[in-house]
Amino acid sequence: MASPACAAGGDARSSDALSIITDLTTDVGQRLGGTEREAAARDWAVARLKELGFANVRSEPFPITGWVRGEEKAAITAPVPQKLAVTALGYSGATPPQGVNGELVYFPTLDALKLAPDGSLRGKIAFVDHAMKAAQDGGGYGPFGEARRQGPTIAAAKGASALLIRSIGTDHTRSPHTGVTRIPPQGEPLPSGAVSSPDADLIARLAAKDKPLTASVTLTPRFTGQVMSGNVIAELPGRDPKLAPILVACHLDSWDLGQGAIDDASGCGIITAAALEASKSGQLARTIRVLWAGTEEMGGFGGQAYAKAHGAEPHAVVMESDTGADRVFRFLFRMAPQDKPLAERIGAELAKMGIYTGDGAPEGGEDVGYIAEKQKLAVIDLNQDMIRYFDWHHTPDDTLDKIDPAQLQQNVDAWAAVLKILGSYTGTINPAG
Ligand SMILES: [Zn+2]
Structure with missing residues (x-):
């Protein structure tokens, strides 16, 4: 060979x-x-x-x-049950072992999340999308990557119980992309994960239907x-x-x-x-x-x-x-x-x-x-x-x-x-x- x-x-x-x-x-x-x-x-x-x-x-x-990473599981629970391919972001907080459930609120961009009123995501799971494209100089990674770097701290400030983002990547596979997020200056880090690009497409389609959209998220990483x-x-x-x-x-x-x-x-x-x-x-x-x-x-x-x-x-x-x-x-x-x-x-x-x-x-x-x-x-x-x-x-x-x-x-x-x-x-x- x-x-x-x-x-x-x-x-x-x-x-x-x-x-x-x-x-x-x-x-x-x-x-x-x-x-x-x-x-x-x-x-x-x-x-x-x-x-x-x-x-x-x-x-x-x-x-x-x-x-270190723990268990990682996420699913759409309504309007139809569908598994999501998810991975925790580095320095993500943990959900309880049984996970969190709640309304999944779709934000097309990090800027849209920033505009959500304080407290408006209490008991809910935020989802942040983005539209990064492949480029020779990789130039989209800086700006689009902010959904991962800043998203958890912003979603936590709005009261969210967890955050999911579209993976910061340009593929169309069901391999989610991890990457570090910021440890918030105060409070507990929010449980935060990235779903694969096709799963993010699914969430975007379901969110456009104006029907109740709910999800469950279990992420149990540990700070050591x-x-x-x-x-x-x-x-x-x-x-x-x-x-x-x-x-x-x-x-x-x-x-x-x-x-x-x-x-x-x-x-x-x-x-x-x-x-x-x-x-x-x-x-x-x-x-x-x-x-x-x-x-x-x-x-x-x-x-x-x-x-x-x-x-x-x-x-x-x-x-x-x-x-x-x-x-x-x-x-x-x-x-x-x-x-x-x-x-x-x-x-x-x-x-x-x-x-x-x-x-x-x-x-x-x-x-x-x-x-x-x-x-x-x-x-x-x-x-x-x-x-x-x-x-x-x-x-x-x-x-x-x-x-x-x-x-x-x-x-x-x-x-x-x-x-x-x-x-x-x-x-x-x-x-x-
Ligand atoms: Zn590197």
């Missing part, structure tokens, strides 16, 4: 990335932040990074609020108190210790429903293989520091812990890979005006691979965003094609078979080209402001 590495043409660069993704998803599997599986992933990561020849490999623990997570850090030391390092990041944790292949084993595979590739023909002038962050999914805690622990150390520029394994289509940068020629050199190299320089601001990401903000660092984004990404993101279908080896290799090539230019550059890379 052909191994995935053979499918990629046996290329050393791609096989480093693919073997990281394959082994992490196979030998560790799901690795929810703060759980024993995430700790196992850290042990695995430390061993693998040492084996690959990285120096200063270490695990840096930090505490988080733990949470303060538990330990951690970052894994490793370096390819540069020749000149006076040059500030390049920080490249992914996140090691995943949601608990699938294998965390596209989110974000692929990011760890890409940045790590690219760092090795960039320094393959000789030690670079500048150190590349690799950060495999812990507990990104539950709220960017690894990135926050990194900024706290390393906020006084110099950094030259930050980059993050956390949007799957499909091809890079665009290069975005935020660099000081005097460093524009360096950015243009990178852009010229990437153009050879069909990657264009965009004129928007890079987002950086949760794992590098806190240190970038603290130190006003230069940020580079290699934006990946996200047309397929939100079909599988945070679902049971985030599995190894979704990785396309050819597109994965294109990522490694693009990242390696950028790291080679930055790593060989002996001038100062200035804060971007």
Whole structure:
């Protein structure tokens, strides 16, 4: 049987990335932040990074609020009984063991929920819909995702006994998408779940009938108190210790429903293989520091812990890979005006691979965003094609078979080209402001 590495043409660069993704998803599997599986992933990561020849490999623990999934069940009870495919949102509160029942009140958007009078949802279950569409830059996730992030706190303020949302995704399967919601500043977290897209369509059709619509929801996740997570850090030391390092990041944790292949084993595979590739023909002038962050999914805690622990150390520029394994289509940068020629050199190299320089601001990401903000660092984004990404993101279908080896290799090539230019550059890379 052909191994995935053979499918990629046996290329050393791609096989480093693919073997990281394959082994992490196979030998560790799901690795929810703060759980024993995430700790196992850290042990695995430390061993693998040492084996690959990285120096200063270490695990840096930090505490988080733990949470684990329980029973999850939901159904329409009237006008016709129908089961719903549901999953709890991360940091959702719990219903009683027997669940809650009540009128299901349909809101086409989060804005419509915001307009509901206070107390008007007492004893009722709120449902928030949205109309996110697939896009190459994944641009809908920020705004439409607010139904998940803010919805529970708003529905709780209106008196709801539970909240259901349409999964924040773009597929048409019955795999619901989890994802974190905010722990409310006061009061108990509301039991909150996402239903699959076809189930949300059903709810929308039933709600349009003007007949009594009721549902039952049972979600019994648990908060597990303060538990330990951690970052894994490793370096390819540069020749000149006076040059500030390049920080490249992914996140090691995943949601608990699938294998965390596209989110974000692929990011760890890409940045790590690219760092090795960039320094393959000789030690670079500048150190590349690799950060495999812990507990990104539950709220960017690894990135926050990194900024706290390393906020006084110099950094030259930050980059993050956390949007799957499909091809890079665009290069975005935020660099000081005097460093524009360096950015243009990178852009010229990437153009050879069909990657264009965009004129928007890079987002950086949760794992590098806190240190970038603290130190006003230069940020580079290699934006990946996200047309397929939100079909599988945070679902049971985030599995190894979704990785396309050819597109994965294109990522490694693009990242390696950028790291080679930055790593060989002996001038100062200035804060971007
Ligand atoms: Zn991610």
